[in-house]
Amino acid sequence: MKKPLVYLLLIGCSLLFAAPLFWSVTTALKSQSELYLFPPKWIPSIWKFSNFSDAWTIQPFNLFLKNTVIVTMLSTIGQLVSCTLVAYGFARFEFKGRNLLFLVVLATMMIPWEVTMIPQYMEFNYLGWINTLKPLFVPSWFGSAYFIFLLRQFILTLPRELDEAATIDGANKFGILARIIIPLMGPPLILVAVFQIMNCWNDYLGPLIFLNDQSKYTLTLGLSQFKGMFGVDMQSIMAITCLISIPPLAVFFFAQRYIVGGIANTGIK
Amino acid sequence: MAQTYSQTAGNNAASLKPRRKRGWGGAAPYLFIFPWIFGFLVFTLGPLLFSLIISFFDWPIVGQVHFIGLGNYKSMFTDDPLFWKSLGVTLRFAALFVPFNIAVALGLAILLNQNTKGTAIFRTAFYLPSVISGVALAMIWSWVYSGDYGILNYFLSIVGIQGPDWLNDTKWSLVAMVVASLWGQGSMMLVFLAGLKGIPKDLYESASLDGAGVIRQFFSVTIPMLSPTILFNLITSIIAAFQQLTLALLLTGGGPMKATYFYAMYMYENAFKYYKMGYSAANAWFMFLIVLTLTFLVFKSSEAWVFYEGEMKRKPQKKMKSGGKGKTA
Numbered sequence: 001m002k003k004p005l006v007y008l009l010l011i012g013c014s015l016l017f018a019a020p021l022f023w024s025v026t027t028a029l030k031s032q033s034e035l036y037l038f039p040p041k042w043i044p045s046i047w048k049f050s051n052f053s054d055a056w057t058i059q060p061f062n063l064f065l066k067n068t069v070i071v072t073m074l075s076t077i078g079q080l081v082s083c084t085l086v087a088y089g090f091a092r093f094e095f096k097g098r099n100l101l102f103l104v105v106l107a108t109m110m111i112p113w114e115v116t117m118i119p120q121y122m123e124f125n126y127l128g129w130i131n132t133l134k135p136l137f138v139p140s141w142f143g144s145a146y147f148i149f150l151l152r153q154f155i156l157t158l159p160r161e162l163d164e165a166a167t168i169d170g171a172n173k174f175g176i177l178a179r180i181i182i183p184l185m186g187p188p189l190i191l192v193a194v195f196q197i198m199n200c201w202n203d204y205l206g207p208l209i210f211l212n213d214q215s216k217y218t219l220t221l222g223l224s225q226f227k228g229m230f231g232v233d234m235q236s237i238m239a240i241t242c243l244i245s246i247p248p249l250a251v252f253f254f255a256q257r258y259i260v261g262g263i264a265n266t267g268i269k
Numbered sequence: 270m271a272q273t274y275s276q277t278a279g280n281n282a283a284s285l286k287p288r289r290k291r292g293w294g295g296a297a298p299y300l301f302i303f304p305w306i307f308g309f310l311v312f313t314l315g316p317l318l319f320s321l322i323i324s325f326f327d328w329p330i331v332g333q334v335h336f337i338g339l340g341n342y343k344s345m346f347t348d349d350p351l352f353w354k355s356l357g358v359t360l361r362f363a364a365l366f367v368p369f370n371i372a373v374a375l376g377l378a379i380l381l382n383q384n385t386k387g388t389a390i391f392r393t394a395f396y397l398p399s400v401i402s403g404v405a406l407a408m409i410w411s412w413v414y415s416g417d418y419g420i421l422n423y424f425l426s427i428v429g430i431q432g433p434d435w436l437n438d439t440k441w442s443l444v445a446m447v448v449a450s451l452w453g454q455g456s457m458m459l460v461f462l463a464g465l466k467g468i469p470k471d472l473y474e475s476a477s478l479d480g481a482g483v484i485r486q487f488f489s490v491t492i493p494m495l496s497p498t499i500l501f502n503l504i505t506s507i508i509a510a511f512q513q514l515t516l517a518l519l520l521t522g523g524g525p526m527k528a529t530y531f532y533a534m535y536m537y538e539n540a541f542k543y544y545k546m547g548y549s550a551a552n553a554w555f556m557f558l559i560v561l562t563l564t565f566l567v568f569k570s571s572e573a574w575v576f577y578e579g580e581m582k583r584k585p586q587k588k589m590k591s592g593g594k595g596k597t598a
Contacts, residue, residue: 003383003385006380006383006385007385009380010380010381010385010391013377013380013391013394013395014390014391014394014395017394017395017397017398017452018394018397019420020398020409020410020413020420020452021397021398021409023409023412023413023420024408024409024412027412035418036417036418037418038417038418038423039423039426040418040420040423082304082305082308085301085302085304086301086302086304086305088301089298089299089300089301089302090302093297093298093301094298095295095298095299098298101302101306104309105305105309108309108313110508110561110564111313111317111557112508112511112512112553112556112557112560113512114512114533114536114537114553114556114557115316115317115320115550115553115554115556115557116312116313116316116317116320117540117553118316118320118323118540118546118549118550118553119315119316119317119319119320119323119550120312120316121540121541122319122546123311123315123316139308139312141304141308142304142305142307142308142309142311142312143304143305143308148305173297173301198400201402202401202402202403202404202405203402204402204403204404204515205514205515208518209541220402220403220404220405221404223404223405223408224404224407224518224519226408227408227411227519234412237408237412238408238409238412241404241405241408241409244402244405245400245401245402245405248400248401248402249397249400249401252396252397252400256389256393259459260392260459
């Protein structure tokens with residue numbers, strides 16, 4: 001293809017993809033009088049930054065933020081710990097049924113969540129966990145197939161001689177993991193953390209199904225309540241939309257090279 | 270210090286051996302994978318079996334539970350118009366979303382793979398919408414699609430088209446939903462981009478030496494070499510299409526006139542609005558069967574169109590390549 005055409009297409013598509021984001025940011029900054037105009041104004045004449053703080057107080061968003069941070073932190077730590085242990089178990093041991101079990105790990109990725117959703121709801125209901133944050137982070141402490149697969153693939157690339165040297169120095173299996181393997185696992189662990197933080201921060205259906213009280217809401221659930229709420233204006237909705245998108249965007253910019261590399265390594269079977 | 274350290278290390282080494290004989294060593298791998306085994310039993314296998322069981326019951330969340338055999342499945346097919354309606358909506362959505370999703374993601378990946386400057390910036394622009402939450406995405410698009418004040422209808426009015434009220438128009442709401450979903454295709458694009466980077470450059474060189482133009486190269490080199498990636502993305506897209514729920518709940522609520530009443534939403538409402546747990550479980554299992562069947566058919570067909578380089582005796586080829594390089598050096 002000719003270069004000028006490529007640039008033209010790249011710029012055109014970028015504008016197309018960026019336009020809705022840009023539109024939501026400028027809407028968040030508009031004053032009431034400029035909101036419902038046709039033709040619409042791209043850039044507000046006065047930038048009303050107070051929209052953000054006003055919108056934040058319509059609902060107890062501080063509380064929602066706290067809930068979201070708790071769930072995201074606990075579930076991310078859980079994934080990191082459990083998936084590392086499990087991946088190490090699959091990568092570095094020979095045991096009966098290993099290949100079959102690993103096949104099962106991969107097969108669980110195929111199961112749609114709708115099939116297990118109802119029994120899980122009943123299970124959490126039985127445990128008295130409905131309307132608590134527990135259903136949103138406890139399962140993360142037992143690993144997830146995709147992350148286990150990703151970490152196992154990485155451990156397999158580490159030379160076994162390292163393990164053997166450590167064994168001669170008297171380290172047991174756990175010591176090898178803690179002192180040899182984990183220090184080398186920076187990039188894939190960052191990738192797992194980034195994916196989990198984004199998934200958890202952005203999750204909507206989990207909180208929707210398992211939470212009832214407003215005091216337990218997460219940010220996405222709080223934002224979704226704006227829909228159909230009387231007297232909430234578009235600039236408030238867009239203000240919250242922008243605010244709650246900042247953390248995932250920040251994490252993305254920080255970890256961009258890990259994400260691009262990580263998808264390159266594991267996306268294709 | 271050094272002494273105590275070596276002593277404990279010695280003790281460890283000494284105590285490890287007999288332990289292993291007693292079987293502790295054999296249990297070690299199971300201890301490491303225990304979290305997954307436990308989670309699998311409690312959060313996946315158990316619920317999977319339980320959901321199959323309750324699909325044969327009339328199972329309200331409170332009140333009497335009755336075994337009704339295939340009753341749920343029977344009434345699903347015979348006297349529930351919403352079942353057919355929602356299945357039709359999801360199939361139509363999938364038929365639009367899957368091909369466009371693949372085409373858009375592949376198109377963008379090819380653009381990014383042209384050795385231009387600023388690739389990282391463009392890649393970021395295409396991927397950004399995939400980073401934000403589905404709720405944020407739905408909020409943004411409901412404003413973009415707004416009939417009276419939306420930016421989309423503004424652009425259409427510039428070229429003299431009176432745009433519809435997208436989300437409240439039975440003809441357009443599903444299409445609007447497809448477009449909004451395509452906006453979040455980023456990870457698929459990255460998978461394609463990685464696949465494109467894996468295609469050896471010399472294939473293109475020899476193709477152009479043989480006189481193949483850009484279009485011919487695309488169909489004779491890019492598509493065959495990329496076909497395993499296309500297969501992977503095809504299956505992922507099909508599964509994603511069947512699970513689409515967030516957008517339906519937040520953009521249209523299934524309306525207008527159930528035009529966007531997705532199967533996943535039908536299932537969700539049966540469970541958490543009408544509390545018909547057994548019926549909803551039957552819905553879910555039926556969807557699982559459809560997805561499995563589609564996946565199986567795609568895999569079956571892939572034998573005809575997916576080209577695995579590995580099956581073409583890759584190793585001798587590699588040797589030749591490195592041999593050639595050695596000569597030029």
